[in-house]
Amino acid sequence: MGPETLESLQKQAIAEVLEAYPEKAKKNRAKHLGTDNPEGVKGSCDTTRSNKQTVPGVMSQRGCAYAGSKGVVWGPIKDMIHISHGPIGCGQYSRGGRRNYYIGTTGIDTFVTMNFSTDFNEKDIVFGGDKKLKKALEEIDELFPLNNGISIQSECPIGLIGDDIQAVAKVHKKETGHQTVAVSCEGFRGVSQSLGHHIANDMIRDHVMPDTSHRKDFESTPYDVAIIGDYNIGGDAWSTRLILEEMGLRVIAQWSGDATYKELAIAPKAKLNLLHCYRSMNYISRHMEQEFGIPWMEYNFFGPTKTTESLRKIASFFDEKIQEQTEKVIAKYTAMTDAVIAKFRPMLEGKKVMLYVGGLRPRHVIGAYEDLGMEVIGTGYEFGHGDDYKRTKEDLGRSTLIYDDANEYELEEFVKKLRPDLVAAGVKEKYVFQKMGLPFRQMHSWDYSGPYHGYDAFAIFAKDMDLAMNSPVWNHTKAPWDKEVEGA
Numbered sequence: 001m002g003p004e005t006l007e008s009l010q011k012q013a014i015a016e017v018l019e020a021y022p023e024k025a026k027k028n029r030a031k032h033l034g035t036d037n038p039e040g041v042k043g044s045c046d047t048t049r050s051n052k053q054t055v056p057g058v059m060s061q062r063g064c065a066y067a068g069s070k071g072v073v074w075g076p077i078k079d080m081i082h083i084s085h086g087p088i089g090c091g092q093y094s095r096g097g098r099r100n101y102y103i104g105t106t107g108i109d110t111f112v113t114m115n116f117s118t119d120f121n122e123k124d125i126v127f128g129g130d131k132k133l134k135k136a137l138e139e140i141d142e143l144f145p146l147n148n149g150i151s152i153q154s155e156c157p158i159g160l161i162g163d164d165i166q167a168v169a170k171v172h173k174k175e176t177g178h179q180t181v182a183v184s185c186e187g188f189r190g191v192s193q194s195l196g197h198h199i200a201n202d203m204i205r206d207h208v209m210p211d212t213s214h215r216k217d218f219e220s221t222p223y224d225v226a227i228i229g230d231y232n233i234g235g236d237a238w239s240t241r242l243i244l245e246e247m248g249l250r251v252i253a254q255w256s257g258d259a260t261y262k263e264l265a266i267a268p269k270a271k272l273n274l275l276h277c278y279r280s281m282n283y284i285s286r287h288m289e290q291e292f293g294i295p296w297m298e299y300n301f302f303g304p305t306k307t308t309e310s311l312r313k314i315a316s317f318f319d320e321k322i323q324e325q326t327e328k329v330i331a332k333y334t335a336m337t338d339a340v341i342a343k344f345r346p347m348l349e350g351k352k353v354m355l356y357v358g359g360l361r362p363r364h365v366i367g368a369y370e371d372l373g374m375e376v377i378g379t380g381y382e383f384g385h386g387d388d389y390k391r392t393k394e395d396l397g398r399s400t401l402i403y404d405d406a407n408e409y410e411l412e413e414f415v416k417k418l419r420p421d422l423v424a425a426g427v428k429e430k431y432v433f434q435k436m437g438l439p440f441r442q443m444h445s446w447d448y449s450g451p452y453h454g455y456d457a458f459a460i461f462a463k464d465m466d467l468a469m470n471s472p473v474w475n476h477t478k479a480p481w482d483k484e485v486e487g488a
């Protein structure tokens with residue numbers, strides 16, 4: 001399909017989707033939808049409206065502020081206990097879903113996959129839950145003495161009934177000498193999980209950064225870096241770390257996948273902060289720059305082209321020794337990734353993908369698909385801001401449909417009209433499209449696969465995309481549009 005034909009089809013799809021809305025909703029949603037392309041003209045990436053309240057009544061795919069704090073930023077810190085404060089459901093349904101891998105003995109010195117909750121009931125809502133919280137904190141310390149701190153993650157009711165969890169945390173910290181951080185990340189705050197990331201970053205800034213105890217005896221090297229915004233989904237941070245260490249760098253902290261409290265506290269000792277998920281951790285990276293003078297650099301470890309570009313960018317910050325070693329690393333892995341491309345590209349060449357994800361992926365994974373000869377024809381963010389869309393522009397390969405905070409109806413209609421070969425989105429969308437008879441990959445937690453970061457992981461990514469689209473199961477079903485043609 002030529003670029004003009006595709007762009008006109010995308011514009012037509014937007015017009016048709018908007019027709020179904022009442023006038024007010026139509027006006028609102030029109031500002032979140034558009035097209036853009038790599039050429040210099042101002043397109044949707046420059047103008048899309050984002051980070052705004054979802055239209056009431058639509059099936060939004062967004063999460064809440066609690067999900068952003070507990071589910072993304074704090075939850076993966078493995079040797080702290082993160083207690084979901086409020087009714088049982090929020091903690092239970094956010095438990096383990098993101099597949100943040102970690103090393104340790106669960107229930108002894110690491111706690112990521114466990115669900116700690118104050119399990120609110122009506123009595124707590126009426127009379128307040130501060131006493132219950134205090135008791136829960138004491139029980140945690142008694143039952144799990146090897147925890148290296150507690151974070152309290154507020155669910156919606158806490159803000160509504162006005163409990164003073166900051167005071168409870170302060171008292172507990174004073175009595176035990178244990179780090180105790182109360183995070184007021186009630187789900188209703190803000191318009192999406194994005195504010196939860198920000199609140200979580202602010203709490204790390206206010207409570208962890210001032211803790212210098214672990215930094216006192218820290219022995220620095222000129223090559224210390226911290227990985228920021230990698231949640232070790234399916235082992236992503238581990239595969240990232242291996243490459244950086246092969247370059248000759250020393251990774252002193254992973255934020256926050258497989259991280260310890262100590263790793264958070266020593267991050268200000270890094271010479272360079274390497275930021276993967278800009279959306280969820282740009283706040284703390286900027287803070288460390290202002291407060292400790294640590295520069296930060298964004299990088300992209302999806303697919304060999306972007307990984308190689310990123311390695312050279314990172315190496316340019318260091319001396320010639322690192323730069324030479326980096327070239328050796330690139331040469332070593334390029335031979336391997338070339339073989340992966342030679343194997344999978346013939347089966348994937350020209351296939352079209354529509355993405356709908358969060359954080360960094362709506363732009364970061366485009367290059368990995370392109371390495372396999374595939375084309376991304378639609379992308380959007382659940383909770384992106386203007387700076388995410390601006391960054392997306394440089395990753396576009398061709399005319400691309402841009403959709404911000406898309407709802408289920410819009411996604412379904414866009415897919416029916418643009419007919420991609422693969423939909424790569426989140427768990428809420430997964431079964432909608434699979435039931436339509438379309439190949440789908442879950443790109444929040446890699447379905448049950450991964451890692452996808454770095455050179456080695458590219459082989460897994462390529463294999464997963466091939467399996468999704470070229471599985472023999474598709475011989476037994478048809479895409480909706482093929483069924484329509486057959487029945488016509």
Ligand code: SF4
Binds near residue numbers: 157187
């Ligand atoms: S919106 Fe409130 S009730 Fe719903 S999951 Fe988030 S914190 Fe829990």
